[in-house]
Amino acid sequence: MTFLTYLISGISLGSVYAIIALGYTMVYGIAKMLNFAHGDVIMVGAYIAYCVMSYLGLSPIVSVIAAMIVCTLLGIIIERLAYKPLRSAASLAVLITAIGVSYFLQNSALLIWGSATKIFPTVVAGDGVSLFGGQVRITAVALTTILTCVVIMIALTMFIKMTKIGKAMRAVSEDKGAAQLMGINVNGTISVTFAIGSALAAIAGVLLCSAYPNLMPTTGSLPGIKAFTAAVFGGIGSIPGAMLGGILLGIIEIFAKAYISTQLSDAIVFAVLIIVLLVKPTGLLGKQIHEKV
Amino acid sequence: MSETMLKVDNLNVYYGNIHAIKGVSFEVNRGEIVTLIGANGAGKTTTLQTISGLLRSRTGSVEFMGENLFHVAPHKIVSHGLAQVPEGRRVFTQMSVEENLEMGAYTRAKSEIADSIAYVYEQFPRLKERRRQVAGTLSGGEQQMLAMGRALMSKPQLLMLDEPSMGLAPILVEQIFDIIRNLHKDGVTILLVEQNAQMALSVADRGYVLEVGSIATTGTGMELLENDAVRRAYLGG
Numbered sequence: 001m002t003f004l005t006y007l008i009s010g011i012s013l014g015s016v017y018a019i020i021a022l023g024y025t026m027v028y029g030i031a032k033m034l035n036f037a038h039g040d041v042i043m044v045g046a047y048i049a050y051c052v053m054s055y056l057g058l059s060p061i062v063s064v065i066a067a068m069i070v071c072t073l074l075g076i077i078i079e080r081l082a083y084k085p086l087r088s089a090a091s092l093a094v095l096i097t098a099i100g101v102s103y104f105l106q107n108s109a110l111l112i113w114g115s116a117t118k119i120f121p122t123v124v125a126g127d128g129v130s131l132f133g134g135q136v137r138i139t140a141v142a143l144t145t146i147l148t149c150v151v152i153m154i155a156l157t158m159f160i161k162m163t164k165i166g167k168a169m170r171a172v173s174e175d176k177g178a179a180q181l182m183g184i185n186v187n188g189t190i191s192v193t194f195a196i197g198s199a200l201a202a203i204a205g206v207l208l209c210s211a212y213p214n215l216m217p218t219t220g221s222l223p224g225i226k227a228f229t230a231a232v233f234g235g236i237g238s239i240p241g242a243m244l245g246g247i248l249l250g251i252i253e254i255f256a257k258a259y260i261s262t263q264l265s266d267a268i269v270f271a272v273l274i275i276v277l278l279v280k281p282t283g284l285l286g287k288q289i290h291e292k293v
Numbered sequence: 294m295s296e297t298m299l300k301v302d303n304l305n306v307y308y309g310n311i312h313a314i315k316g317v318s319f320e321v322n323r324g325e326i327v328t329l330i331g332a333n334g335a336g337k338t339t340t341l342q343t344i345s346g347l348l349r350s351r352t353g354s355v356e357f358m359g360e361n362l363f364h365v366a367p368h369k370i371v372s373h374g375l376a377q378v379p380e381g382r383r384v385f386t387q388m389s390v391e392e393n394l395e396m397g398a399y400t401r402a403k404s405e406i407a408d409s410i411a412y413v414y415e416q417f418p419r420l421k422e423r424r425r426q427v428a429g430t431l432s433g434g435e436q437q438m439l440a441m442g443r444a445l446m447s448k449p450q451l452l453m454l455d456e457p458s459m460g461l462a463p464i465l466v467e468q469i470f471d472i473i474r475n476l477h478k479d480g481v482t483i484l485l486v487e488q489n490a491q492m493a494l495s496v497a498d499r500g501y502v503l504e505v506g507s508i509a510t511t512g513t514g515m516e517l518l519e520n521d522a523v524r525r526a527y528l529g530g
Binding site for chain 2: 164167175
């Protein structure tokens with residue numbers, strides 16, 4: 001029964017990775033860049049939610065919404081100021097800029113909120129669920145995280161598949177030039193992508209800090225890197241891939257911690273990534289696109 | 294004299310330091326089929342991409358139905374009535390046939406596009422059969438039809454076709470040119486870029502011959518077909 005408990009907490013942690021990984025994979029799919037500042041947007045989201053709850057005394061729901069609004073704007077501004085001017089630059093320049101933005105956000109947080117760890121308040125009230133006569137307990141946070149992840153996955157898939165903007169995003173991700181010939185505003189589409197990714201990052205930040213309540217300016221970086229790993233693991237550019245990669249990564253991490261070694265768990269996670277990429281370089285659900293002449 | 298629809302004046306386009314288009318000027322009148330022919334690398338595609346705004350010229354102007362498109366953002370050009378079928382088709386391979394057509398009508402209201410979809414399916418019955426299929430699984434000829442259908446979805450006044458015959462079997466080339474004639478009959482003005490000079494000149498009212506970035510010769514389709522220099526260079530004798 002402890003196995004089941006571990007599995008559930010793995011899925012829960014993995015759900016957070018998955019939500020973060022969506023931001024990486026969408027931005028990569030559409031703007032063809034790795035936004036390494038994405039993890040730090042999570043941290044900003046968590047701080048905003050923290051402030052709204054602790055200083056303004058508002059409800060968790062309001063705090064999540066506030067965090068989403070701030071992060072959405074932040075995502076759009078980062079894209080406009082830092083990445084848009086580099087649209088036709090070498091990808092290495094964009095990558096280095098993203099790392100720069102990451103440090104900028106971390107240091108800004110340090111300046112605003114200080115280096116002392118903040119203890120994130122409880123967002124999800126309730127006792128959770130007991131299964132098998134109390135042998136397996138699912139905390140309310142874990143349950144909320146998993147459900148949120150499922151809802152986001154379904155909503156995002158529908159959005160991409162059905163809506164006009166969603167279709168435009170797919171068109172831009174395949175061929176920017178052809179998309180422009182159709183009348184699609186590529187810059188606008190990229191902004192929307194950053195906005196969605198950053199709003200999801202805010203949700204991920206709140207969920208992450210609900211489960212692991214130590215909030216500091218570097219809170220976002222390791223989960224950010226792991227979620228990036230998850231996105232690559234699942235096949236970068238693929239939305240279901242990001243979800244699958246995230247959840248598997250969470251499960252592997254928790255199992256590694258539980259059954260092998262707490263210290264080595266991160267090493268094991270990355271070792272799994274390396275093995276998967278050796279066997280399947282495009283990731284689990286990544287597609288190799290063949291052109292037909 | 295019929296109305297000038299597209300007036301391209303003195304384009305100079307560079308790729309880095311390479312001067313790809315050197316002072317190209319030409320015109321397309323309403324109701325015409327005009328062709329730009331020339332060898333690989335002569336600048337045909339570059340010219341079309343400059344008209345569509347994907348590339349920028351350092352000088353000159355592109356005037357379309359009295360409006361200067363020179364500084365218009367590329368995604369705003371299609372709504373002026375100018376559509377392009379790009380070289381290599383460039384359909385959205387992971388989207389369905391119908392979704393590709395919807396993208397072609399991106400700038401139009403949803404309520405208006407049903408008629409256009411019906412029109413495209415009438416022109417290309419093959420596409421209707423495959424409407425739910427992902428575009429990447431279509432054959433080359435079907436992809437060309439899809440690329441043309443997609444461009445028609447914007448209800449263009451002027452359709453620019455870039456190498457529609459490229460890589461297609463002769464029978465499909467015939468079919469594509471039949472469709473071009475049909476579209477022309479339906480009132481669409483056509484600017485056709487082709488390496489298949491024989492086919493292009495035989496449907497065109499007028500043609501321009503591009504050589505290393507400049508216009509070398511111009512004339513009616515017939516004149517160019519009979520022009521010795523053109524015959525030697527592009528028609529194999």
